[in-house]
Each structure stands twice: as structure tokens, then as C-alpha cells.
Amino acid sequence: MTTGFGADLPPLTETLPPAPPPPPFPVPLERLRADVASGAITDVLVALPDLQGRVQGSRVNPRDFTDRIVRDGFGACLYLLATDVEMEARPGYATDPWRGGLGDLDIMPDLSTLRYLPWDPGTALVLGDAHGADGAPVAVAPRRVLRTQLDRLAERGWRALAGTELEFLVFRDDYQSAFEADYRGLTPATRFNSDYAVPEVTEVDPLMRRIRTAMERTGMTVESARGECHPGQYEIVFRYDEALRTCDNHVVYKAGARQLAAQAGVALTFMAKYDGGEGNSCHVHLSLRDEDGAPVFADDGTGRYGMSKYMEHFVAGQLACMRDFSLMYAPNMNSFKRLAPDAFAPSSIGWGLDNRTCPVRVVGSGESARIEFRVPGGDANPYLAVAAIVAAGLYGIEQALPLPEPTVGNAFAQDGPRLPTSLEEAVWAWENSEIARACFGPDVVRHQAAAARSELAAFSASVTDFERRRHFERG
Template sequence: MNAYEQLRADHAAGRVDNVIVALPDLQGRLQGSRLAVPHFLEEAADHGFSACTYLLATDVEMNTGPGYAIDAWSTGFGDFLLRPDPATYTTLPWDEGTALVIADATWPDGTPVPVAPRHVLRRQLDRLAAHGLTAHAGTELEFLAFDATYQQAHDANYHGLRPATRHNVDYALQGLTGLEPMLRRLRREMPRAGLTLETARAEVHPGQYEIVFRYAEAMTTADHHALFKHGTKQIAAQEGRAVTFMPKYDDGEGNSCHIHLSLRGEDGSAVLADPAADDGMSGLMRHFIAGQLACLPDFTLLMAPGVNSYKRLQPGAFAPTGIGWGRDNRTCPVRVIGSGHSLRIEHRVPGGDANPYLALAAVLAAGLHGIENRLPLPDPHPANALADPGVPRLPGTLTEALHHWEASDTVAKTFGDAVTTHYAQAARTELAAFERSVTDWERHRGFERL
């Protein structure tokens, strides 16, 4: 039974009465519309569903303007088509009677919208396929949970919120009693929505938790990542809690999104591994890692897209600040772990705000740069790369990351002019909004004493 036959059956049985057609936006959020099942099956499933082009040219507040590759104002806020991908069809246990399908954005003539995050990733997957390779990935998302509803958090201006646990609960098996009803729903309902759960545990910051799902083909992993964030917020709200994935909520531990990634040959072989090599790594893997290091400064913008991203990427924050790699070394941005078929990299730069499609595209593009240019791999870092002043630094601010992005010939060659311009404008919009804001830090520092 294919996806839409399943939808017909679910509708006939009274299990599904509406379908969300969802588009991942620049922030990796799912945006879209609810369609009645008959209308979806008769029209949208085959012909697509119209949505305003500005959905791929907004900041987090849904503000748009000139400077993006899609200029909605100058084109009269017209539409593109959302073409559902039937492979993404699922039902949502936390949203009774609702199915969801993720869509690709195309222009009316059927050509892809080049800046759409799903298309940005697909281009890199197509490049990889030209080398006879496929990518498997998993993302490890962390979030903070609070003893407040989203309305209460908003009314408190997001200040003074009480975390859902009282202390550091890293690996803890107790102290989670109040949070457990929500966590149990996540562990139970996400698999029912199609995600394969592997592990779940408490993390370092009070109220922090991580749920890890089994690796999958890279596009599927990105789709599942977006669905997980969407569903977690809905389940939390139903349980009277607020959760945040922002990289740095306060001075405590930040929320990471570590990306685990391996490559396979067309026959499913583990092309990153070489049992005959002293370090177990193939020449391909060495080039792939070298590409990560070479491209990190220029590609950081796709992994750390916001002002807050760089509050996490600071010394002492248990997040990378330098550029290097190491065997099972969590102080490096690129950590090599596993052996044989499980040999993989763990990319530790992205935080909880990362758009999974763009972050995965950046990792793959960097690896392909290393493979195609046969870049040599420097020695691994054996110690604490965070404390080594000799290690080259990651961009320390969004402004610095934007400068690298725009000045890079590699970015323009890899992603094209439209993507380069579009995501530069997204960064500029974020920076402009931040620079207009008056922060608590400024009030505390200057209200009385200046």
C-alpha cells in the first residue's frame, strides 16, 4: 500500500480528517496549511498546493523585505507550488485526526526553488551520488524544559522561568519525576510518527534532555529532525510545559545538535573504513574530514545561523571554538568515532537552532570539497582543543561568519549565487533586528550609572 492509499484507508476508517502540507522554512520550521483529505487527494497530491513565496524569505518573526533572492514585495507576494513528497507521509499521534506530508517548493513551471532548504540539501546529495556515494546521518537534539506554559513564559518576558529539574541531571535516573509524563509521550509518540528511537537521557543543564533517533538517509533524517522539533513543542504545550531548543538560554549549558554522518557505496559498503589502515580510516574518509576543516570558517553560517548560536560557541561552554579533528575527542568540532561499518564523523558545531537541511548540506559540501581536491588530513588533536591557543578559531560571531560566507569563492562555487545571496540576507536581517534591540545587559549596565 503506497502512502496515499494508506491515507485513503485512514480517512475511510475515520482516523484522519485533514492533511498538513508542510514546507521547511529558512529556520527549519514546518510551515503550511491543513487540507481536507478529499481535496488533498483530488488536487494537491498530484498538482501541488499554492503558498506565498515569502515563506522562504522571512526571519523568525515572519518579516520579509528586499535583499533576499526571493523579493516578495517586488513581485506582489505571489505563489509558488508546494509539491508533497509521499515518502514523508505520516500521521501525528499528538494531533488527533491529522496526517502530515512534507513538500518541496517549485515554481509554477515545475523547476525547484533553489533557496529552499530541502533543495539545498538535495543538490549536495546529487553531487554525492555522482561519486557513487550515499549519506547516512543522525542528529542529536537537546532541549530545555520549564515548569511553565508558553503563555506564562511569554507573559514573564521569558525571565525567571524554573527549569523542570532542580540540578544537573546528566545521565541521571532520578530527579525527573515531574518531567517524565511529557518525556514518556515523546518516547512513545515519536516512533508512532515514523521516527525510530534509540536512546533518551537527561543532560547537563537543569531541565535539559536529549532524545536520539536511529540514523537514516540524510534527507529522511532532516525531515524527521524538523518533525521532532514541531511535535515536541506541541506535546510540551499539551502537558502544560514550555521547551526551548535555542542554543544558549542562559549562562548554563547550551543546546547542541550534533550531526553523525557516514557514507556508503552503491553496494552499501562502508567506504569510510579501511581495516588495513593503521587508523582504520580509508583515504576517502581522510579527504572527507580534511574538507570539513578547510570549509568550516566559510560554511559556519549554515550551521550556526543566529546571533544566539555564537553564545554557545564560546570557551568553557563545552562546544567547539577551534578548528581541528580528533579520535573520540569532544573538544574538537569534528570527532571521529566508531569502527568498521559504524565509523563516522560527529560534527559538533551545530546547535539546537540549526536548520537540519542546511547543516547537513554544509557537512556534505565540505566533505565533497575535500574529496574532489584530495585534501591532505592534518594530524588529529590529542588533547583539549578548546584550551589550545595554536588551533585556528571558528567564527566567533554571526557578523564574522557572514563575512566568511560572502568572501568565499568556495561558497559561491558550491551553493550558487542565489543561495549565497539569500542566506547572507537572512543573516543580515537577524543582525539588524538584534542591533535595534535594547537588551537587559544594557539596562543593567547603564540605567543608573551612565
């Protein structure tokens, strides 16, 4: 089945009722109690971001949530933090669900994430943190991995502000048809390179407007939206926020966008590289503030190139750790198809002043002074990617690493140190990195390596179309 994107789309009001107005974000617990009592809210989703950055959880009775779960947490199987994308729980993870008899962890709700879902009327969503049977946070949970790095920043009196820029491809086919076609031969929603174009994306505007409106109603602030290079490609950019909240918004946005596409009878994907065209990126903008809210990266006369000395060291840390931490930015086999020469994605290690060909782009001034980290793709787990950026920056600051000269011109065409070219290379660099072990601890290193090895094992056991075409007759 295929569908169009113009007048044949259902009106926006069919899936996003215009009234009542959205509640404040986060939704106050007392507001939730009142809406449960009135029948406006009939379900609460208690969820946990998993290793892939997906929202995993259960619908619970809303009165049970407000009376008990908000205080005691909600049990869920430990394997949610130790599976691949197919929900296969292989041995080898630092938190091994099989060794523990597939026991439970507790999802402790974080009420700062409580919101109503306009694409699922009557439903509230709350994200939570994983706690073990001993009551302690599960160290390898992605949300905890990020919190640990943010706590390290807080020890210096700093906090991180971040924004993630996600790209995705929209297809006219619905998800069931795409699945039955083995995701081959799908029809992109637009026909041309529509980067910054206006007329070429009018056919997808109803769906894009629906997504933007829905995200605004969940507490996000849309800054911009536009077509991108690949046919059917689009990008919606949201206002930066505290790093943890940005990552929470990121995973809710991905889940909601998929549901809204399904309701419109179409499909979209955030995978890093769908075909030979441009891939889907997830550029991360990040800056630091001190306890008074002053920008740590702003030019204060202590550094070069319009940066503070802290920003210089922070950028130098990105370069020093980029190869070792690449698994945190590119977690899948497919990720490295995007990180290839001539794919308009970084493949070398370097930085530049407002240079989009570099993996680290230094941009802005004063309060807007920040880095744009361009390595992650649309498949990256935002918690892990941002945690790695913060950890690398702190390493650079702690070691007072000197910043090399910036790359001038097209970094794609220049020689120099390179990012890993495969998942095998990335996991080897990660497992053998003393820096990773010092920044994240041995359990996180082992856990993420096991996740990568699970992906490698699944891929090596499969037979691809490429192999059949190449060897069926001629092998």
C-alpha cells in the first residue's frame, strides 16, 4: 500500500485534537491525578530507554501509578538493558540477564519527564531510571551512563546544554508493506534533493506539520524544519536544553514520529544509511555553563580562535578520544556505511572553524559558543553519544591537551588520522582503550562491547543480497 501526502492525508485534528490546550511540561503530579480522576488520562506508560535508545516499558493503571509506582517503581525484566535490536539477549554483557535468571530491575519514574502523548490520546508517558535488586542504579543503563558524566561536570560547577539534530527518510509505503517488501524498492516521499528547498517538500508538509505540532504539545520547542539532501529526507531541529532533557526529548521524538507516520499510512526511518545516497545524521550541539549560567566556552582572553582555554582543551579531548569512543557514536554495522569518504559525513579526525567537513565544528560566539559534533548518525543512542562527548571533553580539560591547528578547506579530501571504518575496528578500539576504561569504568566498556559483538554476530550469520548477486551463478 502507498499513500500521498497532500489532500488525501487525514486532517490534523483527527489525530491531534486541538482542545484542551496541552498541560505544562513536565506535567505536575497533581495535574495528572486530577486528569486520571476525570477520565482524561486512562493509561500511564512507564518506560526505560534501552541500549538502542528505544522507549521500552509497560502501560500501567494510572491510579496505581499515582498511588504506588511513583514511589516504589515498576518491575521490568533486566534483559531490557542487555539485548540487541531483535531483543536477543546474548551472554557476555556486564549486566547479564541469563546469569541472574532473567530477573527484574525497577524502573524508578523521573517525574521531570512526565508528559501527555498527543498521538496517543488519554496516555501519559514517564521515563525512568533502572535500579537493581539492591536498590542501586544500574551503571550500564544509558540514562545512568550520561548522568555519571554530567555528575563529573557538576563537580566542577558546570552543566551541559545540548541539542540533537536528527534526520530521517520518509517513504510513501506503509510499514507493513515495507516489511513485506523486505524494505526494498520503497518510494521516497519526495523526488529530488530538497536541501533547504520549499516547493519540493510541500507534499510532505502535512505530515511534518503534524509531527512538529505533536512535539510542541509534549514540551519540546521546534526551532526549524527543512528538507534535506536525499529524496524523502527531512530534519526537524528543537531548541537546546539541559543535556539529559534533550536526550529524553530525543527518544520520545523518535518514537512519536514513527507512530505519527504509521497513522498517516507512511513509513520513516532514522537508520544511518538506507541506500547509496546521503545518510541520516544526528549532529550534536553542546556547550557548558557555570553555576551562574555564564558560558564556559566563551572567549575570555585565555584561548585562541575566539575560544576560552577550557573550550580549546574540550575540543582537543574530542580529537584525542574520537577513535576510542567511536562505538558510542556509531553502534551498528550500518553506522559505518555513513561514515565513508564522499558521503558528506566525517571519516577523518579533526576540527574546524565553521567547517562542516570536519567531525568537530566550532561555531558561535559568546553565549552561543559551542561545538557541533558531527559523527553520530540517526541510529545513535543520544545518552551514550552525549556522555561520550562530555567524557572526551573532560579528558581534554583534565589533561590540558593542546589544540592542533584547525582544518582549513575540505577535510574530506585531506589526509590525516581516520575514524574506524567498521564496527569490528570500533569495538577493538573501545575494548583496548585505557581512556574509555578510566572515563566510563570496566563494566560500561564490557557492556557496550558485548552489544557491538552481538550486532557483529547477527550480521555474520546472515546472507545478504550482495552475496547472492555476486556468487549465486559465478561463485
